[in-house]
Amino acid sequence: MKDIRLKHYSLLVFLLLIAGCANRGIGPQGGPKDEKPPQVVKESPENGTLNYNGKRVDIVFNEYIQLDDVSKNVLISPPQQHPPEVKAVGKKIMLVFEEPLQDSTTYTIDFGNAIGDFHEKNVLKGYTLSFSTCDVIDSLEVNGYIVNAEDLNPVSGVIIGIHANLDDTAFSKIPFTRVGKTDQNGHFYVKNIREADYRIYGLGDVSRDFIYQPGEGLAFTEDIIHPYCHTELEGDTVWRDTIDIVANDSLGFDTIATRVVDTIRYATYTYYEPNDVILWYFNEDKTRHYFQRCFREKAHFFRLQFAAPQDSLPAVRALRPSEVDSTKSDSAWVDWMDYALLQHSSGNDTIIYWLTDSLVIKQDTLYMEMTYMKSDSLYNLVAQTDTVLAVYRAPRVSEKAKALMEKNKKPPVLAIQSNASAGFDVYKDLILSMPTPVKEWVSDSLHLFHKIDTVYKPLRFSLEPVDSAYLQFRVVFPWKPEQQYELRIDSAAFFDVYGVTNKAGKHQLQLKSLDEYSTLTVKLSTYDDRARLQLLDKSEKIIKELPASRAGTKFEYISPNTYYLRLYIDENEDGKWTTGDWATHRQPEPVYYFPSKLQLRANWEFEEDFDFLAVPQIDSKPQELLQDVANKKK
Numbered sequence: 001m002k003d004i005r006l007k008h009y010s011l012l013v014f015l016l017l018i019a020g021c022a023n024r025g026i027g028p029q030g031g032p033k034d035e036k037p038p039q040v041v042k043e044s045p046e047n048g049t050l051n052y053n054g055k056r057v058d059i060v061f062n063e064y065i066q067l068d069d070v071s072k073n074v075l076i077s078p079p080q081q082h083p084p085e086v087k088a089v090g091k092k093i094m095l096v097f098e099e100p101l102q103d104s105t106t107y108t109i110d111f112g113n114a115i116g117d118f119h120e121k122n123v124l125k126g127y128t129l130s131f132s133t134c135d136v137i138d139s140l141e142v143n144g145y146i147v148n149a150e151d152l153n154p155v156s157g158v159i160i161g162i163h164a165n166l167d168d169t170a171f172s173k174i175p176f177t178r179v180g181k182t183d184q185n186g187h188f189y190v191k192n193i194r195e196a197d198y199r200i201y202g203l204g205d206v207s208r209d210f211i212y213q214p215g216e217g218l219a220f221t222e223d224i225i226h227p228y229c230h231t232e233l234e235g236d237t238v239w240r241d242t243i244d245i246v247a248n249d250s251l252g253f254d255t256i257a258t259r260v261v262d263t264i265r266y267a268t269y270t271y272y273e274p275n276d277v278i279l280w281y282f283n284e285d286k287t288r289h290y291f292q293r294c295f296r297e298k299a300h301f302f303r304l305q306f307a308a309p310q311d312s313l314p315a316v317r318a319l320r321p322s323e324v325d326s327t328k329s330d331s332a333w334v335d336w337m338d339y340a341l342l343q344h345s346s347g348n349d350t351i352i353y354w355l356t357d358s359l360v361i362k363q364d365t366l367y368m369e370m371t372y373m374k375s376d377s378l379y380n381l382v383a384q385t386d387t388v389l390a391v392y393r394a395p396r397v398s399e400k401a402k403a404l405m406e407k408n409k410k411p412p413v414l415a416i417q418s419n420a421s422a423g424f425d426v427y428k429d430l431i432l433s434m435p436t437p438v439k440e441w442v443s444d445s446l447h448l449f450h451k452i453d454t455v456y457k458p459l460r461f462s463l464e465p466v467d468s469a470y471l472q473f474r475v476v477f478p479w480k481p482e483q484q485y486e487l488r489i490d491s492a493a494f495f496d497v498y499g500v501t502n503k504a505g506k507h508q509l510q511l512k513s514l515d516e517y518s519t520l521t522v523k524l525s526t527y528d529d530r531a532r533l534q535l536l537d538k539s540e541k542i543i544k545e546l547p548a549s550r551a552g553t554k555f556e557y558i559s560p561n562t563y564y565l566r567l568y569i570d571e572n573e574d575g576k577w578t579t580g581d582w583a584t585h586r587q588p589e590p591v592y593y594f595p596s597k598l599q600l601r602a603n604w605e606f607e608e609d610f611d612f613l614a615v616p617q618i619d620s621k622p623q624e625l626l627q628d629v630a631n632k633k634k
Contacts, residue, residue: 037124064118073114138194144277149588154186175210219279302390309347314372343469430475438470445493451484518600525611565594
């Protein structure tokens with residue numbers, strides 16, 4: 001019996017030894033994940049140091065750290081024209097100034113989100129260090145919000161600067177006196193300010209010189225701010241819970257918990273003003289104008305692309321095909337319109353020349369001179385003349401492939417496309433689109449029919465060109481809901497500039513029922529005849545825009561969906577939202593949002609009263625739209 005117990009004991013020890021060896025193979029399990037940011041252990045100079053005249057700042061942490069995007073995150077006030085060297089070594093950050101410190105000045109180093117631990121990258125947020133080169137530290141501060149003027153979204157990463165120099169020219173000539181930066185909610189602080197009068201600005205500082213340059217985003221106010229602080233004695237109530245025992249109707253007892261005032265503790269709090277500055281951020285309508293490139297994807301046309309819309313078309317002259325190898329005298333140049341048909345976008349930023357001369361089309365390289373308006377360094381438009389080459393490189397094809405292509409070659413056809421569909425909107429025009437410019441068309445070769453059961457009733461309609469190159473045509477007719485129509489186009493109804501014509505074809509459309517639409521009428525509680533209303537989808541795309549009407553602005557034929565409503569005051573009455581302008585000190589036109597979403601349903605007429613002055617402008621945007629912006633930033 002003893003031998004049996006001994007064998008069992010030996011087996012148990014053997015199994016435990018195996019389990020122990022197996023556990024060693026698993027390795028250490030570790031503790032909970034580190035979610036704490038690094039902690040400051042030592043500062044040199046210490047936060048709040050007076051009369052400091054060194055050139056270096058050392059900060060020691062309790063663990064190994066790393067820095068992320070120093071140029072973006074680390075902000076020093078007053079701003080430095082020669083940014084200091086900032087680096088992390090082990091558990092230490094070393095900052096060395098590249099320029100002498102100013103006398104009688106408080107310096108603030110804001111590390112933003114730059115500091116994180118080495119392994120888990122936990123970020124130390126909001127860490128700042130301040131010191132003074134004299135015997136006092138300036139302690140005032142100003143805070144507020146900056147929002148995009150056009151859509152009221154908070155704008156992050158914008159430099160907020162103050163100028164002690166109250167002259168308007170300071171913004172574009174000298175760096176800020178002190179600076180801060182907006183967080184992801186558009187909130188900002190400018191700290192360690194001395195008492196004085198200031199002007200305050202927002203700046204999308206692309207050049208990183210803390211001076212406004214044309215083309216950079218900006219915000220300004222005509223108000224002069226005067227930072228100050230005040231203290232208030234405030235009471236903080238301490239509550240005490242008590243339990244009372246009372247008799248009830250059933251001869252039993254109930255307990256009743258109540259809260260009573262225990263003590264009131266008073267404390268002095270310091271408040272810094274102003275703490276509600278609102279800045280409207282915008283980009284001026286000063287896009288840099290310049291010629292980008294000439295594209296020639298096909299032999300028979302080329303495209304001129306400009307960086308911004310042009311007020312007028314450029315003057316383009318071409319070198320005669322017979323003068324390519326000449327000395328290019330003035331007599332060798334001709335107007336392009338002798339050889340091409342012009343097509344241009346509404347803003348003249350894209351211009352297409354359809355070549356109509358066979359000799360020109362065969363040239364691999366076309367020589368041109370173009371005079372257009374180009375922005376100088378101050379965004380003024382000046383005339384610029386460039387030599388432009390339109391080069392076409394035909395794809396390389398073997399002789400065998402070329403012969404096969406020639407054998408299977410079919411006569412070209414002008415393929416007409418349209419927007420006809422089974423769910424055609426009653427308010428739309430039927431549009432015919434051509435692949436190449438049309439030279440001639442025969443209106444009698446187009447026939448519109450109203451289909452009633454199996455009977456096709458002919459209708460009178462008109463056909464109008466949409467663009468100057470005759471690439472699109474509009475079929476004008478008062479469509480009726482729920483009806484079927486058919487447009488028949490005879491062969492050879494259209495001829496393009498190359499003599500190519502179309503085949504016969506049909507385009508059928510079924511009109512939607514009015515029951516499939518919603519109607520929204522918006523009445524303004526405070527009427528302003530300069531107001532314009534915009535119906536927006538969930539991505540804030542403008543679905544339709546209408547001027548305000550005293551009787552109510554009516555949005556018709558709206559597809560059922562979720563929408564939002566935005567209003568702006570068209571102060572210059574040009575029919576569009578106008579941004580601000582620094583040179584004339586014009587603020588952007590004010591924008592307001594209807595405070596809630598609109599759920600429009602089919603076959604319903606909705607009416608809403610919009611009191612756009614009921615809530616502050618900055619608070620008017622629906623929270624779900626602001627949350628969507630925040631999620632996109634993440």
